[in-house]
Amino acid sequence: MKRRDFLNWVGLGLLASSLPVAIAACTTQTTASGEWQTVGTVAELDKAGKLLKENLPVGSVLVVGTSKSANLVAVNPTCTHKGCIVEWKDATKKFVCPCHGAEYGVDGTVQKAPATKPLKTYAAKIEGNSVVVKPS
Numbered sequence: 001m002k003r004r005d006f007l008n009w010v011g012l013g014l015l016a017s018s019l020p021v022a023i024a025a026c027t028t029q030t031t032a033s034g035e036w037q038t039v040g041t042v043a044e045l046d047k048a049g050k051l052l053k054e055n056l057p058v059g060s061v062l063v064v065g066t067s068k069s070a071n072l073v074a075v076n077p078t079c080t081h082k083g084c085i086v087e088w089k090d091a092t093k094k095f096v097c098p099c100h101g102a103e104y105g106v107d108g109t110v111q112k113a114p115a116t117k118p119l120k121t122y123a124a125k126i127e128g129n130s131v132v133v134k135p136s
Contacts, residue, residue, distance in 0.1 A: 035134060036132040042126055043129070049090065050064045050065075059120070061075075061076065061133050074123070074133045081097065094111060095108075
């Protein structure tokens with residue numbers, strides 16, 4: 001084998017062996033879906049009375065309440081009937097689907113058809129200035 005060929009093979013081997021390290025360094029780290037994840041700030045929650053965050057590792061999350069609430073309510077806001085995003089109705093304390101009128105209670109249970117499956121719920125709390133959730 002010629003010296004040049006040998007050096008080319010060595011170089012190729014070094015490149016190939018370092019490629020997995022380079023790929024791992026460039027990928028983003030995601031938290032495990034069972035850990036507490038930040039949805040927003042306390043100021044955002046207090047201003048609107050709710051927070052909607054999509055594309056979390058646990059899925060979409062809608063948190064309802066304020067920092068002064070005894071309990072925060074957190075659900076996946078995707079209607080289990082046809083996939084529309086439910087809206088929180090403070091006057092009736094229900095989640096209502098704008099597409100077909102399905103209604104869900106504070107605990108995510110179905111209150112009115114056409115939906116038959118409950119909304120997924122999350123544990124929610126305030127940590128410092130952040131609102132965080134994790135699967136219940």
